[in-house]
Amino acid sequence: MKGEPGHQEKRYHGVPAAPGIARGPIHVFSIETDDVVRYHVDPASVPDEIARFENALIQTRAQILEMQQQIAEAIGAKDAGIFDAHLLVVEDQTLIDEVLRKLEADHCNVEFTFQEVANRYVDSLSKIDDPYLRERAIDIQDVTRRVIRNLQGRSPRPFLSIDQPHILVAHNLTPSDTATMNREQVRGLVLDLGSRTSHTAIMAQSLGIPSVVGLHDATETLETGAPALIDGYHGLLIINPSEETLRKYEEIERQKGAIAESLTQLRETKSTTRDGRHIVLSANIELPDEVDAVLRHGAEGVGLYRTEFLYLNETTLPTEEEQFEVYLTVAERLAPDPLIIRTLDLGGDKVSDGIERGDELNPFLGWRAIRFCLENIDIFKAQLRAILRASVSPNVKMMFPMISGLEEVRRALEIVDECKNELRKEGQPFNDELDIGVMIEVPTAAIMADRLAREVDFFSIGTNDLIQYAVAIDRTNERVAHLYEPSHPSVVRLLKMVADAAHANGIWVGICGEMAGDVLFTPLLLGLGMDELSAGPTLVPQVKSAVQRLTITECERLVVEVLQLDTSAAILARCAEMAEKNYPELLG
Missing domain, CATH: 3.50.30.10 (Phosphohistidine domain)
Structure with missing residues (x-):
């Protein structure tokens, strides 16, 4: 062309x-906009309008869930989670109550009333100079069009x-x-x-x-x-x-x-540096079907298995047996390479229909992950028992997310021991020596890493959240997204603190955030002492190629230099210089 x-x-x-x-x-x-005609409704017919509105909301919710499931199957639960915002719109009691009040007061047809109320929300949000809130306006527009077509008895516009x-x-x-x-x-x-x-x-x-x-x-x-x-x-x-x-x-x-093409040739090779240090290169997954991609791209097992897909968009919670079968199937397919299962991290942008929870002003800093699990022992135990039973496959490991201090780790380990005792009494086999680790995602955990390392078998650093919490920014907000800097001097120091604490206590440490898949930072992470890198399956070949072209000696020299630098830009430039020197063709 x-x-x-x-x-x-x-x-x-x-x-x-x-x-x-x-x-x-x-x-x-x-x-093409849908024309909505306004007409008067007799007061006696208002209950019928309310019933039509409720049915349209139910129908819309079912359509969103169906679309969400299709996306989850096609590209993963993480992307399908985008539609959680749409579900919140059809369940927004404030918006619904305002529509009902206007129906009672104005006696207009519900299509017109709903559109009027929704458009007022959209106009208000669109005028706010905040990308996150403008994105919410788009969600409301999307759902509004769908609800109106359902009220009009028409199928969703293709x-x-x-x-x-x-x-x-x-x-x-x-x-x-x-x-x-x-x-x-x-x-x-x-x-x-x-x-x-x-x-x-x-x-x-x-x-x-x-x-x-x-x-x-x-x-x-x-x-x-x-x-x-x-x-x-x-x-x-x-x-x-x-x-x-x-x-x-x-x-x-x-x-x-x-x-x-050259990267595909690396599938059967090891991620070993030029001076002989082997770096375990794992993959992050959230669906069992992704194991194919893990094997295809030559990863050494799974360094982060997100388990929330079993809970999302379900009206009932998964049983212990259902979880056990899924975990064991994945483990056996990966064996002998490891499968590290992260316990439930619901909350933030991940909400299950099967769990009652109130509104939170900032769910990312609220009732989520290990905090949720420690207050919902029955849900937590069902998953722990399933993981323990799946550990009859000796490659299974487990880690707790969003740990902020020793009390949470110790309480979680106590519950694991309770589950082990229950399984022994029932005669259920499990691996009593199952490795248990924690994710380092909260700055307090990084600062306490030397104490936490005495309690567990490994660390896995979730850099996405660690950077957000350390620098105090929402990286989805474009007004402050530029402040999300993996090369921030404080972030580099936190990473070094965690790696040093792990090694001083004889345990290994890995990275499972986006930094692990960015070859710009591979020299820095190796120099900081990371033993494992876990990235999206498709990123594994290029990270492997980067590792194979580096030496630990030069990476450690880089860290010595970087720790003398005062700005994110200077650190990033030095990392880019080393990456450009060793593998220029891998850079964008």
């Missing part, structure tokens, strides 16, 4: 949201269905749009709005669709049919690409293809 004769190449710069290169004709998409490859250009897309679009034909995605942390951007990354967002007025200036090229690495949209531009990007694609 090349530019049309007589048409000059034009370049539009936006925000890179999902990496990759895509070519094709553009299709400019505009949302998203744009084009049976030819194209680059989709839109003002904005809701998560529902992204979930239901024809992903086989959408080569790339261009949006007027959005940020790299928006729901649509996150889903595009998981779906592998090159995307550029934040172009402001692309839908107004571009025309359907124009040939285009997307550079999702650098946030660039090129209309009518020239022959020279096409040749340049063909060479870039060829180089990246060659790199990808």
